[in-house]
Amino acid sequence: MTNEEKFEITDSEWEVMRVVWTRTKATSKEIINVLQDKKDWKPATTKTFIGRLVKKGALNTETVGNKFIYTAAVTEEESLKSLKAGLFNHICNTAVGKTIADLIKEATLSHDDIAMIEEILKSKKKDAVDVIVCNCVPGQCHCKENHNMNCH
Ligand SMILES: [Zn+2]
Ligand SMILES: [Zn+2]
Structure with missing residues (x-):
């Protein structure tokens, strides 16, 4: 697998990744709060996107107490690079x-x-x-x- 095809991040998933990149570590509640304000997404919607990103390997999960903490498995720079490569591949x-x-x-x-x-x-x-x-x-x-x- 090359870096570019490791995973494709959809527009909605980018919204989630940007919150995690900005905070370095984020709980689902923090992600939900930012995107509720910006996109008017219901918590369940945001959770679905978080789940997809975890499944793709774009987000790492760790448990602290009874909370899930999310960190990015890819840097913003790497992801932007493959986004730009993707554009020209199309x-x-x-x-x-x-x-x-x-x-x-x-x-x-x-x-x-x-x-x-x-x-x-x-x-x-x-x-x-x-x-x-x-x-x-x-x-x-x-x-x-x-x-x-x-x-x-
Ligand atoms: Zn051509
Ligand atoms: Zn042509």
């Missing part, structure tokens, strides 16, 4: 640039963020290729149908 290579451009377009950015992105783009210019090669399986994108390198 699209054709030829569409990655436009997807990144769309993400930037939709994001609210600070002056510092923009300066950082500009620095990255400057260094990417040195390694830029003329054409991005599609390596999708035929039938999962249109590139190979029309002998056209431009997919979308």
